[in-house]
Amino acid sequence: MDLFLQRVFDAITNGSTYALIAVAMVLIFKATTLINFAQGEQAILGAFAVLQLWYWGIPMWGAVIIGMLFSAVLAAGLERVFIRKFDPADHLPLVIITLGLFLVINAIAAIVWRFDPQSFPQLFPSGNAFTYNNVRLTWYSIFAFGSCVLVLVVFQTLLTKTKIGLAFRAVSSNLESSRLSGIKIGPTLQFGWALAAAAGTLGASIYAANPVLQIEPSMMLRALIFSVTAAALGGLDSLWGALIGGLTIGFVQSVVVQYIPFIPNEMSLSAAVVVLLIVLTLRPSGVLGTKAVERV
Amino acid sequence: MLQKLYSSRFTPERNYQIAKWTFFVIALLLIAFAYVDVGTISIGSNNYNLSLIRLNKAIAYTIAILGLQVVIGYTGQIALGQSFFFGTGAYISAWLIADHSWPFLLTLLIVIPSCFLIGMILGLPALRIRGLYLALLTFGLAAVFPSIVKLDKLYGYTGGAGGKLTSNYKFIAPSWLPFDEVAQALQKIPLLGDFFGDGPLSTREESRLWKFILFSLLAGLCFWLVHNLIRSRPGRAMRAIRDNETSAAVSGVNLALTKTLSFGVASALGGVGGAIYVAEIGIASPDDFSSLVAIYLIVGLVVGGVGTLPGAVIGGLIYALVPDWASSTQSVSFVPERWLQGPTGSLILGVLLIVLTLFLPGGIVMGWRKFKNKLLRKELSTAR
Numbered sequence: 001m002d003l004f005l006q007r008v009f010d011a012i013t014n015g016s017t018y019a020l021i022a023v024a025m026v027l028i029f030k031a032t033t034l035i036n037f038a039q040g041e042q043a044i045l046g047a048f049a050v051l052q053l054w055y056w057g058i059p060m061w062g063a064v065i066i067g068m069l070f071s072a073v074l075a076a077g078l079e080r081v082f083i084r085k086f087d088p089a090d091h092l093p094l095v096i097i098t099l100g101l102f103l104v105i106n107a108i109a110a111i112v113w114r115f116d117p118q119s120f121p122q123l124f125p126s127g128n129a130f131t132y133n134n135v136r137l138t139w140y141s142i143f144a145f146g147s148c149v150l151v152l153v154v155f156q157t158l159l160t161k162t163k164i165g166l167a168f169r170a171v172s173s174n175l176e177s178s179r180l181s182g183i184k185i186g187p188t189l190q191f192g193w194a195l196a197a198a199a200g201t202l203g204a205s206i207y208a209a210n211p212v213l214q215i216e217p218s219m220m221l222r223a224l225i226f227s228v229t230a231a232a233l234g235g236l237d238s239l240w241g242a243l244i245g246g247l248t249i250g251f252v253q254s255v256v257v258q259y260i261p262f263i264p265n266e267m268s269l270s271a272a273v274v275v276l277l278i279v280l281t282l283r284p285s286g287v288l289g290t291k292a293v294e295r296v
Numbered sequence: 297m298l299q300k301l302y303s304s305r306f307t308p309e310r311n312y313q314i315a316k317w318t319f320f321v322i323a324l325l326l327i328a329f330a331y332v333d334v335g336t337i338s339i340g341s342n343n344y345n346l347s348l349i350r351l352n353k354a355i356a357y358t359i360a361i362l363g364l365q366v367v368i369g370y371t372g373q374i375a376l377g378q379s380f381f382f383g384t385g386a387y388i389s390a391w392l393i394a395d396h397s398w399p400f401l402l403t404l405l406i407v408i409p410s411c412f413l414i415g416m417i418l419g420l421p422a423l424r425i426r427g428l429y430l431a432l433l434t435f436g437l438a439a440v441f442p443s444i445v446k447l448d449k450l451y452g453y454t455g456g457a458g459g460k461l462t463s464n465y466k467f468i469a470p471s472w473l474p475f476d477e478v479a480q481a482l483q484k485i486p487l488l489g490d491f492f493g494d495g496p497l498s499t500r501e502e503s504r505l506w507k508f509i510l511f512s513l514l515a516g517l518c519f520w521l522v523h524n525l526i527r528s529r530p531g532r533a534m535r536a537i538r539d540n541e542t543s544a545a546v547s548g549v550n551l552a553l554t555k556t557l558s559f560g561v562a563s564a565l566g567g568v569g570g571a572i573y574v575a576e577i578g579i580a581s582p583d584d585f586s587s588l589v590a591i592y593l594i595v596g597l598v599v600g601g602v603g604t605l606p607g608a609v610i611g612g613l614i615y616a617l618v619p620d621w622a623s624s625t626q627s628v629s630f631v632p633e634r635w636l637q638g639p640t641g642s643l644i645l646g647v648l649l650i651v652l653t654l655f656l657p658g659g660i661v662m663g664w665r666k667f668k669n670k671l672l673r674k675e676l677s678t679a680r
Contacts, residue, residue, distance in 0.1 A: 035428045037435070082650065091427045095374055096598055096653050099591050103646025111638030221587065225439050228432055269443055273436035280429050281421045 005135045007255045013141040013210070014226075015250025016148040020203025021220075021227035022234065022242035023151060024196040029236045030172040031192035032083070034094050038101035039200055040220035040227070042078075045105050046071035046201025047208050047215060048113050051120060060121050064205050068198040075197030076190045083193075084186055088175070110217040117214035123206060144206050148246070151199055152239055159239075164191055172237070225269060226253070229276040235289020244287055249275065327351075328508050329482055332501045342625045348508045349576065350616050355511045356573035358612025359518050361596045362605070363565030369603035370526055371558040372538030373422055377434035378566050378593045380418075380441045383585030385411050385567025387445060390460040390580035391453050400465065400575050401510075407567045415563020416556045423552050438590035442582040459581030462574055469506035476502075511572050518565060523605060525561065534558050588642075592619075595645045599652055601659025610660050618644055 021043060028036045036042075050067035054060055078101065086093050124143035128136045159165035167188045170178040179185050207223060208215040230249045234241025252275060253268040285291045331346055360382050367375045385407045392398040392406060418437065422430050445454040454460055469475060479497050497505070525531045533554040536544035545551050574580045596611025619641025628636065656663045 033428070035432060082654070085654075091431070092368070092372075092374055092602070093653050093657065095376075095428065095431050096594065097650060099376075099594055100646045100649035100653065103591060103595070103642050103649065107639045107643035107646060111635055111640070111643070114638070221439070225436055228436070232429070232432065267443060267447070270440040273433075273440050276433060276436050277421060280425045280433055284425065284429060 002132075002134045004255070005132075007258055008251075009135070009137050009141055011250040011254040012145055012247065013138075013250070014254060015230075015247035016141075016144040016243075017203055017207040017210075017246075018223065018226045018230045018249055019148050019243045019246025020151060020206065021200055021223060022231040022246050023148075023155065023239060024200035024203065025227060025231040026234070026236060026239055026242045027155070027192050027196040027199065029231070031168065031189050032088050032094075034083070034088065034091075034098070035228070035236075036196070037095065037098040037224075038105055039196070040204075040224035041102050041105040041109070042071060042075060042197050043200035043204035044215075044217060044220040045074075045109050046197065047120070047204035048109055048217075050201070050205050051113075051118065051208075051215060054121055060123060064123070064202065067205065068201045071197040071201040072194035076194040079190045079193040080186075084189070106217060113217065115217060117216040120205075120208040120213075120215045122211070123209040126211065138211075140209070140211060144210075147202065147206060148243060151202065152243060155195070155199070155239055158195075164188065168192055222269060226272050229272045229279075232276055233279050233286055235286030237290055238286065238288035241286055241288035324512060325509075326482075328505055329479055332497065332505050332508075342628075344621045344624060346617075348504050350620065352508055352511055352576040353573065354612045354616035355508075355515050356569045356576060356612075357593065357596060357615045358569070358608050359515055359572065360566045360569035360593055361600065361608040361611045361615075362518055362522055363562035363569070364593060364597045365603065365605065365608055366522060366525070366534070366565065367558050367562035368597060369607075370531065370538060371534040371555065373555060373558065374427060374431040375419075375422070375434045375559065375562065376431050376590055376594060377437035378562070379585050379587065379590035380434075380437045381411050381415060381563040381566030382570040382573070382589065382593070383441045383445065383580075383582075384414060384563075385570030386574040386580045386585065387454055387460065387570075388567070389571035390462045390574045393462040393465045393575075394460055395453075397464070400467070400571070404514075404568060404571060407571045408564045411567030412560040412564040415566075416560040418563075419556045419559025422555055422559060435587065435590065438587040441585050441587075445582045445585075454580075454582075457582060459579045461579050463578040465575075467503045467507045467510070467575070469502045473506070475505055507576065511576075514568065514572065518568060519605060519608075522561075522565070526605075530554060530557055592645060595649045599648050599659055601661035601663075602657075604659065604661040607659050607661040614645075614648075618648075 021040060024039050024043070025035060028034055028039070046067050049070050050063045053063035053066055058066065082097050082101065083094065086097070088094070125139045127139060129139045129142050130137040159169055167178070167183045168191060170181070170183055171185055171188050172192075175185065204220065204223075207213065208219070213219070226249050227246070230245035231242055232245070233248055234243070234245030249272055252271055257268045257271050279286060328348065328351075331348055331351070360378055363381070364375070364378050367373050388407050388410060389400070389403040392403040393400065421433065425433060444450070446457050447454075448456070450456075475497055526534070533544065533549040534557075536547065536549050537551060537554060541551065570585075573584070577584075592615050593611075596615040597607070598611075599614050600607030600609070600611030622636075622641035622644055625636055625640070652659060658666075
């Protein structure tokens with residue numbers, strides 16, 4: 001029982017960080033029906049920027065906020081230069097561009113900060129919030145989950161209460177009609193990219209601040225698969241679905257896989273891909289996503 | 297009647313094709329003999345490896361990229377997971393060679409059908425999933441391949457994290473091939489003879505040369521088959537699906553069958569590429585088939601030219617040479633050393649991918665065709 005409870009807590013911890021990256025994917029998918037394969041790398045670049053700022057003596061949370069701003073500006077620039085000129089309905093060039101960004105950003109991060117793992121400063125109070133027999137719930141888990149919910153609430157408010165949020169929702173619901181009603185499509189999508197990159201950077205910073213992990217350029221590759229699965233599971237265009245998907249994937253990784261004897265521990269990545277396969281085949285719109293209606 | 301047959305067989309177009317291919321084969325053989333022992337060429341203070349080992353790797357990648365041409369270039373399905381099948385073919389071949397002492401060519405008889413079947417089965421979800429969702433799923437497949445072969449349960453077949461050695465199998469050139477005579481004849485050419493080394497070939501050189509010729513023949517066979525496939529009925533069906541799925545279905549194309557077929561063909565080609573890769577480097581190790589390989593193969597596809605057969609060759613060469621040459625570049629003026637020590641190859645490939653997609657969407661091959669037609673003042677035929 002103790003072990004089970006501990007695993008559930010682990011699931012919540014991992015799930016929240018996956019959910020944060022998944023939120024970033026969902027934002028971009030909502031706006032452009034594009035899956036940004038470079039999302040994880042943009043996030044890790046942001047996290048490295050945070051680390052660098054911290055080395056330069058800026059307090060940790062200040063560094064995180066500046067890092068988020070930096071990656072938001074960078075993402076807005078990337079959208080303007082590389083993404084906007086392509087037809088959103090033609091997926092292949094967009095996938096290729098994001099794969100190219102993936103390679104370039106990954107290489108730059110590795111050249112500037114090297115491959116050696118570095119320890120990331122603590123973002124949250126260390127120690128345990130709650131101890132029961134051998135079960136420990138760390139403050140880190142609570143804060144990771146809390147910041148995920150906070151980000152979702154902020155985004156939800158931003159999208160429903162502000163003018164640019166309204167424009168964003170209009171664009172994601174119908175691009176042509178919103179163009180006709182005078183919404184500037186380009187800047188609105190750019191806003192979506194910036195928001196997504198900021199969320200991603202926060203997610204990667206929290207992920208790297210996990211006491212048991214160290215930051216290195218390739219750490220996001222695994223997380224990318226988990227987050228993509230989380231986003232697809234929750235429905236690629238649903239914000240709260242990302243949280244549900246993230247927690248489910250965390251649960252599958254930390255609880256379900258542990259209790260199935262014939263799946264070895266290191267197969268959790270494969271388990272995520274199997275979940276992805278099942279979701280996409282049986283219910284492509286995910287748990288909370290909008291069903292696509294196609295007329296032939 | 298005879299007149300008609302004659303004229304249809306020897307049109308100027310056809311003569312041009314025959315001359316072109318003869319020239320190509322002779323050039324290939326000359327390169328093979330010239331680089332069989334010379335390992336490197338040096339530019340500035342850097343040495344660049346151009347041995348047959350590199351070229352053999354390039355052939356392996358070329359065949360895998362040819363598979364991508366079928367599924368992405370001609371059928372329009374965004375399947376990113378070619379490294380999965382590349383690895384599957386490599387491991388099946390390695391297992392048969394190492395544990396059952398099969399000769400290399402015989403393993404292809406198992407590799408091709410099994411990769412074809414696996415590809416068709418994994419392609420089944422593609423009937424429901426499209427576009428980005430398919431890209432996601434296939435990328436996931438590529439990401440899990442290394443952890444599948446590292447499974448403890450499969451240790452007996454795959455050798456776990458350490459990989460599977462196949463070096464017990466040696467490629468021995470058949471004795472009827474006049475390698476020595478050709479090499480010595482080439483050495484006697486005035487002025488150019490120096491490029492072809494000295495004296496008779498050693499056994500290692502002969503085996504390397506034999507591998508290169510064998511793999512080139514295999515690649516040529518694959519190209520011929522794919523070329524014919526694209527121009528046959530199923531190939532036309534594939535292109536119809538790429539251009540407009542709905543109208544293809546309306547015109548009576550069997551979507552399910554054609555898509556699965558193209559997945560199967562692509563996977564089988566990936567498997568052949570993998571088998572060649574393992575035969576060349578002598579070991580199948582999990583990290584040679586990571587998701588980065590899948591992305592690099594996409595780079596090869598795009599840089600060569602999506603939907604063009606010669607593009608696969610250019611792509612294979614770029615994949616085999618660029619990362620390797622980038623890492624052997626030790627010093628370039630005006631570039632800080634730090635930028636040469638990291639994953640510079642990956643950076644260059646990424647930049648190539650972005651720049652070509654932005655400015656030359658048809659890749660190098662389409663760019664060349666446009667350039668040639670401009671020179672010849674011909675209208676560019678849009679059919680590819």
